[in-house]
Amino acid sequence: MKSTRLFTAIFALSLLAGAAASHAAPVSGTVTDKTTGKPAAGDTVELLDVQAAMGAVAHATTNAQGHYTLNPPGAGPYLVRVTHQGAPYFIAAPQGAGPGDVSVFDVAQKVQGVFIEADIMEMETDPSGQLSVSERWLVHNTSTPPTTQWSKRSFEIVLPDGAQVQDTQAQRPSGLPTSLTLDPDGPRGHYSFNFPIQPDDGDKDTTFQVSYTLPYSAGKLDFKPVVMLPADNVAVIMPKSMSLTSSDFRPVNSDPGVLTFLAKNATPGKSLAFTVSGTGSLPREQQGGQGESGQQAAAPGGQPGGGIGAPINTPNPLSKYTWWILGGLALLLFISAAFLLRKPDGAAGMAAVQGATPGQPAAGYAPTPANKKAALLSVLKDEMFEIESERIAGVLSTQDYAEQKAALEIVLKRALKKN
Numbered sequence: 001m002k003s004t005r006l007f008t009a010i011f012a013l014s015l016l017a018g019a020a021a022s023h024a025a026p027v028s029g030t031v032t033d034k035t036t037g038k039p040a041a042g043d044t045v046e047l048l049d050v051q052a053a054m055g056a057v058a059h060a061t062t063n064a065q066g067h068y069t070l071n072p073p074g075a076g077p078y079l080v081r082v083t084h085q086g087a088p089y090f091i092a093a094p095q096g097a098g099p100g101d102v103s104v105f106d107v108a109q110k111v112q113g114v115f116i117e118a119d120i121m122e123m124e125t126d127p128s129g130q131l132s133v134s135e136r137w138l139v140h141n142t143s144t145p146p147t148t149q150w151s152k153r154s155f156e157i158v159l160p161d162g163a164q165v166q167d168t169q170a171q172r173p174s175g176l177p178t179s180l181t182l183d184p185d186g187p188r189g190h191y192s193f194n195f196p197i198q199p200d201d202g203d204k205d206t207t208f209q210v211s212y213t214l215p216y217s218a219g220k221l222d223f224k225p226v227v228m229l230p231a232d233n234v235a236v237i238m239p240k241s242m243s244l245t246s247s248d249f250r251p252v253n254s255d256p257g258v259l260t261f262l263a264k265n266a267t268p269g270k271s272l273a274f275t276v277s278g279t280g281s282l283p284r285e286q287q288g289g290q291g292e293s294g295q296q297a298a299a300p301g302g303q304p305g306g307g308i309g310a311p312i313n314t315p316n317p318l319s320k321y322t323w324w325i326l327g328g329l330a331l332l333l334f335i336s337a338a339f340l341l342r343k344p345d346g347a348a349g350m351a352a353v354q355g356a357t358p359g360q361p362a363a364g365y366a367p368t369p370a371n372k373k374a375a376l377l378s379v380l381k382d383e384m385f386e387i388e389s390e391r392i393a394g395v396l397s398t399q400d401y402a403e404q405k406a407a408l409e410i411v412l413k414r415a416l417k418k419n
Contacts (some may be wrong), residue, residue, distance in 0.1 A: 016293030024072040027058075027093050031066045031082050034199070035145045039066025040084055040104055045331075047072060047093060048079040057083075087196050105199055109151040113143035116199055116231035117205060119266070123238045123277040131216035133163075139197055139229070146199035152202045153185060153192040155208055158226040161189055167211040173201035182210065220277040230339050231266040241280030248272045257283040 027047060032042040044069040047058035057078070058070040070093075072078055078093035084104035094100045117138040127172055128131045141149060159165070169177040170193055178195075183191040197206045214221060216255065225234055236244060238259050247263040249272075 003131055013416045015338075024075050025096055026069050026071050026400045027078070027080060027100050028067065028069040029080070029094070029102060031062050031068065031084070031102045031104060033066075033106065033380050035104050035106035035147050037145075039064070040082075041066060043104065044083045045070065045080045045102075048081055050079060050224060054079070068371060069101075082408075087148050105148040107148045107196075109148040109149070109153075111141060111143045111197070113231065114139065114141050114149050115225060116140075116229050118233040118235060119225070119227060119231050120233075120235045120237065121225075122282060123236065123242070123276060124282045125216060126213065130213040131221060132211070132213050134209065134211045135159075137209065140205045141197050148196050148197040148198050152183065152194045154197055155193040155206075156185060156193050156228040157182075157193075157208070157210070159189050159191065159210065159212060159229065160214055160223060160285060162215050163212040164214075165188065165210060165212045167209075169207075169209045170195040171207040171209075172198055174205040175205070179208070193252060206410040216265050220275065223273065225238050225266075225272050225274075226268075227266045229269075230268070232264065234250070234266050234272065236261045236274065236276075237282070238276065239282050241282030242276060242278035244274050244276050246274030249274050263271050274304070282286050299346070386405055 001239070031045070032038075033040040039062070039088060041062055041064045043062045043066075045060045046056040047070045048054045049057045057073050060068040060070050062068045070080070072093070076093060076095075079095050080091050080100050080102060082089045082102045082104055085107040085407050087104070087107045089102055091100065091102050117140050118136075118137045120138075122134045124132050137155070139155060141147075141384065143149075151406040154225075165182060168180050168182050170180050172178045172218060180193065180195060180228045183194060193208055195206075195208070222287065234249075238244065241258065242259065242347075244260070244261050249263045252260050252262050261274070265385055266272060
C-alpha cells in the first residue's frame with residue numbers, strides 16, 4: 001500500500017511543475033448547503049497547506065450568501081476545507097480566478113435511506129494456515145433531502161469470533177481510501193467506524209473495508225455473518241479448491257477461477273450461516289475487476305484480498321460496483337501517466353482514456369495548466385490525508401511517516417522551483 005501511495009503521489013507532484021502559479025491570487029467561492037438548497041452561512045473555511053502537514057494558513061467565515069474569501073500566503077498548492085455542522089468537506093484550491101465553490105450537507109446521527117448494497121467477503125488461506133478474509137461493505141446514502149450520517153458510530157459491523165484485524169479503510173463517494181482504526185463497540189466482535197456516510201455521488205457510495213485473519217487449524221470454520229443495516233446482498237468469494245455449505249447462500253455464475261455464493265435481502269436480526277472448508281489461494285489474476293470495456297484492472301499493490309474477481313454473471317448489483325471499487329486507483333494512475341507522457345498526439349490519447357472521439361478533447365476537458373493542477377491536487381489531497389490519518393491512528397510508524405513526508409516535500413519543492 002505504501003509503495004502504491006507514494007507512486008501515485010509522486011506522479012501527481014511531478015506534474016505540478018508546469019502548473020504552479022507564480023503569484024498567489026485570493027481564493028473565493030460560495031458554500032451551498034445541498035440539504036436545504038440554500039447558502040451555508042456561518043461555516044468555517046480554512047486554507048490548508050499541503051506542504052506543511054495540512055496546516056491551516058488562512059481562515060474565513062461564510063457570510064449570509066455563503067460567500068468566502070481566503071488570502072494565500074504563497075503560491076500553494078492548497079486545499080479548501082469547509083466545516084459544516086462538524087463535518088469537513090474538501091476541494092482543491094482553484095488557481096487564478098477559478099471559483100472555489102463547495103457543496104456541503106447537513107449532518108445527523110441516523111439518516112433514513114442508508115443501507116448496505118453489498119457485504120462482500122473474500123476468503124483464502126495464508127502460508128501460516130490461517131484463514132485470511134477481506135470484507136467490504138458498499139453503503140448507500142439515498143436520503144431525501146440529502147443528509148450526511150456521521151457520529152462515533154456512523155457504521156457498525158460485527159466480525160467473527162477470534163478475528164485479528166490487519167487493515168481497516170474507508171472511502172467517501174469520491175476519493176481514495178483512507179486508513180482508519182476500528183472502535184470497539186459493545187459486545188465482543190462489535191466495532192464501529194467514526195467516518196461520515198455522505199449522500200451518494202451518482203452511482204458512487206461509501207465503502208468500508210476490513211482485512212482480518214481467523215484461526216483455521218482444522219481446515220474448517222463455521223460463520224454466522226451479522227449485518228447491522230439492511231443488506232441487499234451478502235457474498236462470499238473463495239478459491240475453487242475450497243468449499244462452502246449453507247442453506248442460506250446459493251452459488252452464482254462467476255469467473256471460472258473462483259467460487260461465488262450469494263445471500264439476498266439480509267436484515268438485522270436475520271440468521272445467516274455457512275461453513276467453509278479446504279485450503280487455497282485466490283488466483284492473483286482475479287484480484288482485479290473488469291470494466292465495461294472488458295479490460296482487467298489490477299488491484300492496488302497486487303496483494304491478496306485486493307479484488308472480488310470478475311463481475312458475477314447474474315443480474316445482481318455486485319457486478320456494477322466491481323470496476324469502481326477495484327479499478328479506481330489503476331485508472332487514476334493511468335490518467336496521470338497520460339498527462340505526464342502527453343506529446344503532440346497526447347490530446348487523442350487523453351480523449352481515448354475518457355471515451356471521447358480520437359483527435360477531439362474529451363467532454364468537459366480543457367488542457368489548461370489550472371485545470372491540470374486542480375485535478376492533480378485532488379489526487380494529492382487524498383494521498384496526504386491517508387498519510388496523516390495513518391500517523392494519527394498509529395498504524396504508520398514514525399520512521400515511515402517521516403520518510404514518506406520527506407519524499408513528498410522533495411518532489412513538490414523541485415516541481416515548484418521549475419516555475
